Structures are given as structure tokens and as C-alpha cells.
Amino acid sequence: MNLPPIIAALRKHKAGVVLIALQIALTLAIVCNAIFIIYSRVENVQRPTGMDESNLLLVEQQWVGAPSGDDAASIQKQDSMLREDLAALRAMPGVSSVTPINTIPLLNSTWGGAVALKPGTDLRGGDARTVFYYGDDQVLATLGVHLVAGRNFNAGDVTNKAFRDNSEPDVVIITKALADKLFPKGDALGKGIYLNGDTKPSTIIGEVERLQVSSNSSWVSAFTWNSTIGPVRLNSNFARYAIRTKPGQLDTVRRGVSNLLYRVNPMRVIDDEDGVRSFADIRAEAYRADVGMAVLMGVVCLILLAVTAAGIVGLTSFWVGQRHRQIGVRRALGARKIDILHYFQLENLLIAGVGAVIGIGLAIGLNLLLIQNFEMDRMPVVYVLSGLVVVMVLGQAAVFVPARRASNVPPVVATRSA
Amino acid sequence: MFAYYLDLALRSLKRNKVLTALMVLALALGIGASMTTLTLLRLLSGNPLPEKSSQLFYVQLDPYPKDHPFSRSDKLPWLLTYVDAMNLLHAHRAPRQAAVAMSRMKLTPTTTQKRPFFSDGVMTTADFFGMFEAPFQYGGGWSAADDETRAKVVVIAEALNNRLFGGANSVGRMLRINDQDFRIIGVLRHWSPQPHFYSLYLGGRNYGDGDAVFVPLTSARAAALDPINEFSYGDGNREVLETAPVIWLGFWAQLPDKSAASAYASFLTAYAQQQVELGRFQRPRSSLSTLMHWLDSQHVVPDNVRMQTGLAFSFLLICIVNTVGLLLAKCLRRSKEIGVRRALGASRPAIFAQFMVEAGLIGIAGGAFGLLFAEFGLWCIRRQPAEYASLAHLNLSMFACTFAVALIASLIAGILPAWRACVITPAPQLKSA
Numbered sequence: 001m002n003l004p005p006i007i008a009a010l011r012k013h014k015a016g017v018v019l020i021a022l023q024i025a026l027t028l029a030i031v032c033n034a035i036f037i038i039y040s041r042v043e044n045v046q047r048p049t050g051m052d053e054s055n056l057l058l059v060e061q062q063w064v065g066a067p068s069g070d071d072a073a074s075i076q077k078q079d080s081m082l083r084e085d086l087a088a089l090r091a092m093p094g095v096s097s098v099t100p101i102n103t104i105p106l107l108n109s110t111w112g113g114a115v116a117l118k119p120g121t122d123l124r125g126g127d128a129r130t131v132f133y134y135g136d137d138q139v140l141a142t143l144g145v146h147l148v149a150g151r152n153f154n155a156g157d158v159t160n161k162a163f164r165d166n167s168e169p170d171v172v173i174i175t176k177a178l179a180d181k182l183f184p185k186g187d188a189l190g191k192g193i194y195l196n197g198d199t200k201p202s203t204i205i206g207e208v209e210r211l212q213v214s215s216n217s218s219w220v221s222a223f224t225w226n227s228t229i230g231p232v233r234l235n236s237n238f239a240r241y242a243i244r245t246k247p248g249q250l251d252t253v254r255r256g257v258s259n260l261l262y263r264v265n266p267m268r269v270i271d272d273e274d275g276v277r278s279f280a281d282i283r284a285e286a287y288r289a290d291v292g293m294a295v296l297m298g299v300v301c302l303i304l305l306a307v308t309a310a311g312i313v314g315l316t317s318f319w320v321g322q323r324h325r326q327i328g329v330r331r332a333l334g335a336r337k338i339d340i341l342h343y344f345q346l347e348n349l350l351i352a353g354v355g356a357v358i359g360i361g362l363a364i365g366l367n368l369l370l371i372q373n374f375e376m377d378r379m380p381v382v383y384v385l386s387g388l389v390v391v392m393v394l395g396q397a398a399v400f401v402p403a404r405r406a407s408n409v410p411p412v413v414a415t416r417s418a
Numbered sequence: 419m420f421a422y423y424l425d426l427a428l429r430s431l432k433r434n435k436v437l438t439a440l441m442v443l444a445l446a447l448g449i450g451a452s453m454t455t456l457t458l459l460r461l462l463s464g465n466p467l468p469e470k471s472s473q474l475f476y477v478q479l480d481p482y483p484k485d486h487p488f489s490r491s492d493k494l495p496w497l498l499t500y501v502d503a504m505n506l507l508h509a510h511r512a513p514r515q516a517a518v519a520m521s522r523m524k525l526t527p528t529t530t531q532k533r534p535f536f537s538d539g540v541m542t543t544a545d546f547f548g549m550f551e552a553p554f555q556y557g558g559g560w561s562a563a564d565d566e567t568r569a570k571v572v573v574i575a576e577a578l579n580n581r582l583f584g585g586a587n588s589v590g591r592m593l594r595i596n597d598q599d600f601r602i603i604g605v606l607r608h609w610s611p612q613p614h615f616y617s618l619y620l621g622g623r624n625y626g627d628g629d630a631v632f633v634p635l636t637s638a639r640a641a642a643l644d645p646i647n648e649f650s651y652g653d654g655n656r657e658v659l660e661t662a663p664v665i666w667l668g669f670w671a672q673l674p675d676k677s678a679a680s681a682y683a684s685f686l687t688a689y690a691q692q693q694v695e696l697g698r699f700q701r702p703r704s705s706l707s708t709l710m711h712w713l714d715s716q717h718v719v720p721d722n723v724r725m726q727t728g729l730a731f732s733f734l735l736i737c738i739v740n741t742v743g744l745l746l747a748k749c750l751r752r753s754k755e756i757g758v759r760r761a762l763g764a765s766r767p768a769i770f771a772q773f774m775v776e777a778g779l780i781g782i783a784g785g786a787f788g789l790l791f792a793e794f795g796l797w798c799i800r801r802q803p804a805e806y807a808s809l810a811h812l813n814l815s816m817f818a819c820t821f822a823v824a825l826i827a828s829l830i831a832g833i834l835p836a837w838r839a840c841v842i843t844p845a846p847q848l849k850s851a
Contacts, residue, residue: 015834016750019743026736034729062524064534065597164657237642269524269534288803293722300451300729304736307444311740314437318747374721 006347009323016315021355024391027308028359029366032387034297036367036379041290049105049283050175050210050225052144055096055245056279057254058104059089062238064267078235079160081265086136088264089241092256094249099135099142100233101242104279105212106286110220115174115182115228119199128181129223130174131213132195134232135242140173140208142244148176150189150206153231157205163236168195173206177225195228202230216286218375250278305394312398316344320406327406328413337407344403345396352395356388363387419768420775427776430752437748438780441741445784445828448737450791451730453812453820457796459727460816461809462625462719466611470551470672471709475679477506477669479690480703482651494705496619496716497649497665502693507543511685512671512678514545519645519667520620521638523631526594527582537578538622539595539631541638541645547573547604549672550616555579557589557604560634568640572600573632579605595633598641606632612809613718615709620668621646624718625806635667671706682706734827741780741831749773749835756839757847769840777832778825785824792820 010017063081067074082100089098103109111132133139137153150173157171172193179188192201211227213220245253258270270276320327327340363384370376431438465471478494479502488495498506503517523539546552547559560571572593579588592599610628618624633643639659645666652663659666673679686704693699707715749756756769764772792812799810812820 015746015838016743019739019746023736023739023743026732026739030729030732030736037725062536064524064526162657166655166657269536271536285803289720289722292802293726296726297729300733303447304733307447307737307740310440310444311743314440314744315747318751321751370725374725 003346003350006343006350010347010350013319016319017351020312020315020351021358023308023311024352024355024395025359025362027304028356028387028391029362030304031301031390032363032383033366033370033379034301035387036383037376038294038297038301039383040377041294044216045287045290045294047212048210049212050145050208051105051279052244053279053283055247055250056142056144057243057245057250057257057276058101058107058279058282059241059243059257059261059270059276060238061240061261061268061270061275063265064269066237066267075160075162075235078237079233082160082233082235082239085239085241085261085264088260089243089257092253092260094245094253095243096246097138097142097244099139099242101139101142101240102132102134102234103214103240104133104143104242104282105214106216106282108215108217108286110213110215112220113196113228115178115226116194116197117182119194119201128178128226130178130226130228131215131220131223133211133214133227133229134234135229136231136233139229139231139242142242143211144244145211146209147173147206148209150204152206157231158233159231160233160235163234166196168198168200168202169230169232170202171205171231172202173208173229174204175211175225175227176207176209178228179204179207181226254278305390308391309394309398312348312395313402316348316399316402317405320344320402323406324409325413327409328411328416331409331411332414340407340409341403344399344406348395348399348403349392352392356391359391360384360388419771423772423775424779426772427779430748430776431779434748437744441744441780442783442787444737444740445780445824445831446787446791448730448734449784449788449820449824449827450795452727452734452823453788453792453816454795454799455723455727455730456819457792457812457816458723458799458806458810459719462613462723462806463713464612465710466613466615466713467551467709473672473674474549474709475512475671475673475682475706476709476712477671477686478705478707479686479693479699480701481663481665481693481699482701484700486651488651494703495649495651495665496668497647498667498669499663499665500660500667501698503667503669505689506669506671509685509689511682512673514549514672516543516546516549516670517635517667518542518546518616518620518670519635520617520622520629520647521643521645523633523643524596525578525631526597528592528594528599534594537630539633539638539643540616540622540629541633541635541643543635545672546632547606549670550611552609553607555605555607556587557602559604559632565634565636568637569634570598570600570637570641571603571634573604573606574602575606575628575630576608577627578630593631595631595638596641596643600633600637600641612806613713615713615718616668616670618668618713618716618718619647620666623805625809679706734823738827738831741828742834745773745777745780745832745835746838749839752839753842753847756842757844760842760844761848766840770836773836773839774829774832777828777836780832781825781828782821784828785821788824789817789820792816 066081067077086098086100089095102111113130113132115128115130117127136158137155140147140152159169161167182188182193183191188204188207192203195202210225213224213227243253254276257276261270367379479498480494481499482488482495507515507517519541521539521541522536524534525537526534543565544560544562555576559573560569564571579585588602588605591602593602613624614622648664648666650664655662671682673682683706686706690699690702690704694702796810796812800807
């Protein structure tokens, strides 16, 4: 099959050709950007936090009538209430371990700060940004993170301090990502680091494999894996507890935990809706917008492809109708059915090809526009190429039905007057 | 004539039902998607106080050290320190000013045996209600003197009044906030400006229900209520928020006209300069933005919503291109019919008009179905857990807008085919027939 007759025929339908090419170009531009957005959202949603995320509960509560001051007596009173709760929770059937905690991954309640290798350098001169988690000696077991070097906290490491007290712990466990950033030689263990511009070092006693920071919004994207864990019970008139239940006991513990805490001390508030949440709930909440966006983009892409396909079918059908007689003549002159089929397929390939070339340009332009206006990354070439394949296949699939109809035009048509 | 074109258009559309359905459906999907997202976008980027927004100004200063990472971004810190907020407040350079912070407040009902619960509360100063035109159902706000004396008074919202006091006039009754008794001095009528402009960066919600409790800032702090958000920018003691290097207050000023605004702006410049001389600031930077400018510059509208709107309109564009193609193919097929009409004396404008009527008809059908799709889309949004979900309703102007967009889209789509139809020369068409 040679191209000149096809091109000559297309010249007669300039407007239609331009329209199909334009539609394919726009579809390509939007579909490959949408697939890229879907992929980056899904990639975000699927990354593991580094915790064992099953069988994990978070309880948030506030005491009523508790001392709210920052003086030593108030703090000790708050601490004794905290320890009373911890003891009761640990004794609860179905519970395997419990830690007080300031925040957990994806909760979007963040204790941000900085880590430095020199004393007295605050955020400004810090070597890395980090998010702090504070718990007691059961914190690693409760969160289910893996210690890859050094040792866990022991009961002797654990201290308590007021919520706003900005003194820093003597020992910390940090994530491997943070350790590698601070000490690229891999000798972080046993070294001292300065937290939040402190003048007294905190010693790194262990490294955990992976632990996501407590926020999933874009401002933490530069330090998503830089977590620091300190063995500190924070005292104030509210507290959060992370609870790891025995396998299969999550729902039972979840239902019973509020009543247990009310029995320990009825003078407290636990929110009916958000007071006790499983980690699965917290994860779903954190990524709800991302998932929603991905689904919406997916649906729009499908409808878009359907509309474009319908447009191609419609326009090609008309062309086939219009060229009924010409097809008959060609058949009478010896063209086989397959030749007619190939003619229309090649014609579509040509139009879709031109559209796709324009579409690649549009796709890149659209990506640049998105980078400028939204927090988006540069789209890798593979998305453009896969978009290209999708629209070309779509074009061929859409043209097949009318082309088949064309190939079925009998040669005898040529002999009839139009 | 119009009725005749309508009749011709209907016949032509009926002749090719699948194609007509395809065009209408594509257009309806495009219209439905764009109207859904446009409704949402308009809602979210609306003016919370249309009558007054031009008089309301948001104040920013820069207490951050030069080498702080945030300073590298060249943006001004979003909030003020307590010291600066109080200095501005006490300088009385604007008819009305207010410092605002949000707090999660623990409320203990004194009338019923209900358990204590948490609610979003506002800590602010006396001018807040007058400045933002919050309407009172009972009682009123507090005075500047109450701010000074840390009076234990509170203004509550209608919803909370209904919940605790069954909607009765509760002025004079007590409410326990964070274990301290506050006397109710006012009950607001339903008030929830959208977006919640005053809680931006303070940790409250940007959209949705109004806040339940309003407490004088000084009294709230005396009751140990903490702001939801605090951003620390330097070393030093952070235990006492009032003196700490922490920003945690939004600051608003009402300035009646341009000259007052420029006077206030130069006052701010002088203030920042003075603070540099005192050694409190390192850079004499300040800014005064109107309410709407402040909301725009901070991108209150979620990125996802803006992106969805863009997507929906590109979708509509493709649907229009699609419709142009199909209408064009259709009209070329009818060359003979057009030839006959032209030979019988129809003028070119008449042919053009006939085809435009046909396109318009498709547009109106597309608009009607598009409206259904838009209602469906908004229904889906209302079922989302987003904080703005409950606001998603189609109002009358968007209803009209849907039809206008549909009609315009279809007429644009119809121009090329109609033009191609009217330039057809009748003779060859008649000959070959």
C-alpha cells in the first residue's frame, strides 16, 4: 500500500482530518498527564510507613480537672495519671504492648525540628530536618518498627518532662535514612547529635530501618524518612496512647478501651468519633484526597477515551458512506477486501500519528503548566510513550468497525449509478 | 422561519438517532463535569464578607532571623507574635482591630449531665464581632476593658446554644471551658463565612460549619487554653507563649478608605523599622493585604479542586471538538439536501441559520442532561468527607450558567459545519443526484 493516494484523499477532507487529529492530540495530552498524576498519587499512598500497620490503635484523650500548670508538682501529678493509664492498658486482655506517644505517622499532627552535628545550631544551621516521636521503652515494639543497629530503649532511659519543656533527651533512636544523612560513613551509632539547637548532645543508641514522619503533606517531602525517637513521656493535661493488640483482637480492644480508661479515671474526655482510631483509619484519612483524585482522574480518562473513540467511529463511518462508490470501483478493479481494510487503517494511523506528534508537544506543555501552578514533578518520557501507544491503539480499534464495513462493500456497487 | 428550522433540525436529528445521542451525551458529560467543578471552585473561592471585604486588611510582620530557612523563601511569616499583636492593638491606629487564634476547647455542660466534649473555639479581642459583622441573637460581644481585665466571659454560637440550652436565651448562664467557669454574654445567630478567612494558618478548618465558642484572648490564656498552631522561629524559652519567639496570632484591621489604608501601611513600615532598631527584628518588612488578596495569595482553594476544574474544562474542550467533527460529517452528507434547498431559493444565511438551530438544539439537550450529570457530580461531592462537602449545591446562577455554557459550546461547535454547509454550491449536488 502506498501513501500518496491516501494523502490525496485526505486533502479533500481537511476539516475532518484536522478535527480528528486535534481530538487525538488533546486526548493524548490529558490522558498521559492524568496517568502520571494517578501514578504519583498511588505511589504516595502505597508506600509503607515502616511500622507494622495491622493491630495498631491510637487513643487520644484529655483529662478534666487535671493540673494544667508547668510547675514540678503539676507535672508529677500529670505523669502519675499517665502511668496509671499505661498500667491499666497494659493489663488489658488482648493488648500486647502500649506506649504513650506524641504523634504517629500520617496523623498530620507534627513535631518538627532540626538535628545538628554542632551544639547551639538551631533550625537555621541544622544539618537535617526531622520529626520527633516521644514514647517509652515499649515504643519500638508498639509501633512495630525494626531496629537494624544498636539497642532498644530500656526502662532506665525513659524520662518525663512537660509538654513545652524544650530540654532534649540524653539518648535517641533515629531512622537509618537520617543516620545516613548525618553520618554518610555509616558510623552513627554512639555519636552525639544536637537537637533543636541544644548545647548538650543526645547519643544515638540505635537505628530503625524505616519510619515515616507524622505528616504526608508536601512540606515534609524533603525529609519524609527522617524520624527521631526519644524515650520521653510528655506530660500535659492530654495524652495519646499507641496500643498494639494481639492478632485478631483489634476490634475487641477498640470497643473496650474507652470504658477501661473511664473506669481508671472518669474525669476525662475521649471523643466518641476520633478518640479511638485504628491505624487503618488514620491512613485512610491521611490519603483520602489522594485516592479520590486518582479515582476521579481514572474515570475522566476512561470517558475521554470513549468519547474520542466514538468521534473516530462516527467520522470514519461518514467517510465510508461518502466513498461507497469509490470503494466499489476499487474492488471492481481488483482490490481485495483486506486492501480496503488496510486503506482505512493506514489512513487512521496517519491521522492519529500526526495528532499524536502534536499531542506530545501539548502533553509536555501541560506538564510544565502543572509544574508551574501545582506541586508536580516533571513527567518521565515513559508516560508520554504509553499515552502515545494508548491513543494509537484506540484509533485502530475505533476505525476497525467502519473499515470492516467498507471492506464489505461489493464490487457491483461500481456498476450502479450513484 | 425559526419554527421551520426547528422542524428541519428535529427531523434531521431523528434520522440519525445514535449519532444524535452520541453528540448530546458527549456534550452533556463535558458540561456536567465542568459545571460540577466550577460550582465547587466558585464556592471555595467566594468572598466571605462581600459587603465589607474591601475594608478588611490582614497584617504581616517579619520577626524571623535572616538566616532562618523560612526567610529564604522570601515570604512573610503568616502570623504575628503576641508582643507585636498587642503593640499594634494598643497603638489604636485603625478604627477596629482584632488578634485571633484558634483553640481546641474542652467544654463541660453545666446544665445537663452530658460528658465534656471538644469544640473549635476562637480566642480573640473585643472588635472581632463588629469588624466581621457577626450577628447576635441574644446579648452582645465584650469590651476592650474586658480584654484588659481578663473577664471570664464567652460568646457562643447558635448551634451550641441549641445543643446546651435548647435555643433559649442563655445570656448570664455559665459554661465550663477548660475547667473554668465563663459567663455567657452573647449568642450569635448562625454565622459561618466561607471560606473561614480568619482561621487561616491558625489550625481551624478553612470551610464548613462555624466555630462554636468565642473567648477573650487574655481570659483564654489565663485559663491555659493553647492555640492549635504555633510556629517557633528562634531559641529561647518557649514555655510562656506571650514572650516566646513563636508566632501564633492572626491580626486584622478595618480601614474605611484608601487614605486610612496607606496611613496604616506607613505606620506598619515605621513600626517594623522601630523594631529593627530595638533589635527585635532583623529585617524591616511588613505587609498589609485586603481580605480577598490575602485569601488569593495563600491559595485557600485546595489544589485538587483547581486541578479538577482544569481537567473538566479540557474535557469539555475535547467534547466540543468531538461535536464539531460529528456535525461536520453529518452536514457534508446532507450536501444534496442543501443543494435542493438552495436551488429552491434558500439563501446562504438561511442555510447557516438552519444548521445553527440544529447545533443549538443539541446544545440545549446537552445542557439538560449536563444538569443531571452536574447534580449527580455534586451529590457525589456531598458524600465525600471533605470539610467543604456540605456546601456543594447548584444555585440558580450556576443553573442558568449550565445552559448558557451548553448553548455557547454547541453554537461554537456548529459554526464550522454550518459555514461549510452554506458555501456548498447547489449545481454539482443537483447534477450528480
